[in-house]
Amino acid sequence: MDWNSLKLFLAVATNKSLVGAARQLHVSHTTAFRHLNAFEKEIGVRLFERIRGNYELTEVGEELLILAQGISGSFDVIDRKIMGQDIQPRGVVKLTAPSSFSYEFLPSYLADFKKQHPHIQVELLVTNQELNMTNRTADIALRIVDAPPDHLVGRHICSIKWGVFASELYLQEFGTPTSVDDLKKHVLIGATGALQLHPTFSWLEKELAENISHRCDDWFAMSCLAEAGSGLVIIPDELCRSGLHRCFTFGPGGKNNLWILTHPDLRKVERIKILMRFLATAFASDDRLA
Numbered sequence: 001m002d003w004n005s006l007k008l009f010l011a012v013a014t015n016k017s018l019v020g021a022a023r024q025l026h027v028s029h030t031t032a033f034r035h036l037n038a039f040e041k042e043i044g045v046r047l048f049e050r051i052r053g054n055y056e057l058t059e060v061g062e063e064l065l066i067l068a069q070g071i072s073g074s075f076d077v078i079d080r081k082i083m084g085q086d087i088q089p090r091g092v093v094k095l096t097a098p099s100s101f102s103y104e105f106l107p108s109y110l111a112d113f114k115k116q117h118p119h120i121q122v123e124l125l126v127t128n129q130e131l132n133m134t135n136r137t138a139d140i141a142l143r144i145v146d147a148p149p150d151h152l153v154g155r156h157i158c159s160i161k162w163g164v165f166a167s168e169l170y171l172q173e174f175g176t177p178t179s180v181d182d183l184k185k186h187v188l189i190g191a192t193g194a195l196q197l198h199p200t201f202s203w204l205e206k207e208l209a210e211n212i213s214h215r216c217d218d219w220f221a222m223s224c225l226a227e228a229g230s231g232l233v234i235i236p237d238e239l240c241r242s243g244l245h246r247c248f249t250f251g252p253g254g255k256n257n258l259w260i261l262t263h264p265d266l267r268k269v270e271r272i273k274i275l276m277r278f279l280a281t282a283f284a285s286d287d288r289l290a
Contacts, residue, residue, distance in 0.1 A: 004035075005035065005038075005039040005042070006068045007025065008021060008025065008032060008035050008036055008039065009036070009039065009047060009061075009064065009065075009068060010065070010068050010069070011024045011025055012032075012036060012048065012055050013048075013055075013057055013061070013065050015055075016054045016055050016056070017053070017054060017055055018032050018033055018036065018055060036048075045058075045060045046058055046060070046061075047060060047061035047064060048061055089117065089119065089120060089270045089271055089274055090119035090120060090271060091119075091120065091121070091271050092120075092121045092122075092123060093120060093121070093122050093123070093139050093140060093271050093272055093275050094123045094125060094137070094138045094139045094140070095122055095123065095124050095125065095138065095139070095140045095141075095142070095275065095279075096124075096125040096126075096127060096137075096138035096140070096141045096142070097124065097125075097126065097141070097142040098126075098127070098128045098142065098143075098144065099126055099127075099128060099219075099220060100219060100220070100236075100238050100239050101142055101238060102124060102126040103220070104238065104239075104241075104288075105238065105282075105283070105286065105288075106124060109278075109279060109282045109283075110122055110124070112282075113275065113278050113279075116278070117271075117274060117275075117278075120271045120274065120275065122275065125137075125138055130143070139262060139263075139266055139269075139272055140260065140261070140262050140272060140275060140276055140279075141260070141261045141262070142258065142259070142260055142261075142279070143258075143259050143261060144160075144236075144256045144257065144258055144259075145257060145259055146257055148259050148261050151263070151264075152261040152262065152263060152264075153261065153262060153263075153264050153267055154259055154260045154261035154262055154276070155259065155260060155276075155280060156257060156258070156259055157258045157259065157260055157279075157280050157283045157284055158257075158258050158283055158284050158289055159255040159256070159257050159258075160236050160237050160238055160255060160256040160257075160258060160289050161236070161237055161249050161250075161253070161255055162200060162234060162235065162236050162237070162249070162250040162253025162254065162255070162256075163234070163235070163236075163237055163240070163246045163247070163248065163249055163250055164177060164183070164232055164233075164234055164246070164247040164248055164249075164250050165223070165226055165232065165233050165234075165235060165240055165244040165245065165246055165247065166226055166231070166232045166233070166244065166245055166247060167226060167227050167228070167229045167243055167244060167245070168243075168245055169229040170187075170226075170229045170230075170231065170232070171245060171247075173229075174186060174187070176245075176247055177232065177247050177248065178247065178248050179248065180250070180251065180252065183208055183211065183232065184208065184211065186211065186231065186232050187211060187212075187213045187230070187231035187232065188204065188208060188211045188212050188213070188231050188232050188233075188234075189212070189213070189214050189215075189216065189222050189225050189226055189230060189231045189232065189233040190204050190205065190209075190212035190214070190215045190216075191204075191215060191216065191217065191222070192215040192216060192217050193217030194217065195216075195217050195218070195219070196215075196217075199252075199253075199254070200234055200250070200252065200253045201234075203252050204234065213230060213231050214230050214231065219235060219239050220239070222235060222239075223235060223239050223240070223241050223244065224241070226244055227241050227243040227244055232247070234250050234253060236253070236256045237288060237289055238256075238288070238289060240288065258283060258289075260276050260279055260280055260283075262276065
């Protein structure tokens, strides 16, 4: 039994689709389909039921999944241990970051990084979800957390304040607030969905619900609504757009702690050390986050 066949099996089981598995493994859909059929033929059992376009594990597939995950974990450890000895400042580094940093900060940072380190290629994975760094889905993660998880190592880059923002058009018409008490006189943009559970928006719903004109479940869309003149928006400073004016610091929002993290087995890899050091310096010296 070949390891590549097990990797394909795991990818299909995780994604529940052949398209998702092919994308994860960087192969064509046709290749993935052919190899999966060959694998099932080789072991003589059907591993998946094709149900309404999804690939659902059969009973035998469920048993194989448990064994394959154990094997995969061993290979991940070997991979990290071997890679941890890499002292060459070249190769690929997978960086995962939230959309706010990926859109507004990382493009210029990574352009400068490429000039300084042309032999290091950065793959940027844009997501607000935590990726698995144990199996090297990502090598470096930028995360907003109060403290990093125990299985990762890194450094605290900076603490980011929350601010009240508005477009110039809105401020010309309604004036500029300078304190939390002034918010009672203004139109506000609130949150909905999971974002409404954030302490800042819970406070807003409790204290000023009657002032909310729009609600949104996406940070970026909130800032766009404010830029269009729909009202004041309360967001972390990294989400500020060029068309918004910062009115004052929103104290009840506290601060967002930005960390740069990696797996302990990878912290000595030269290209990973170089990129982590570069990004930590870039973020810490950026006036937009001061």
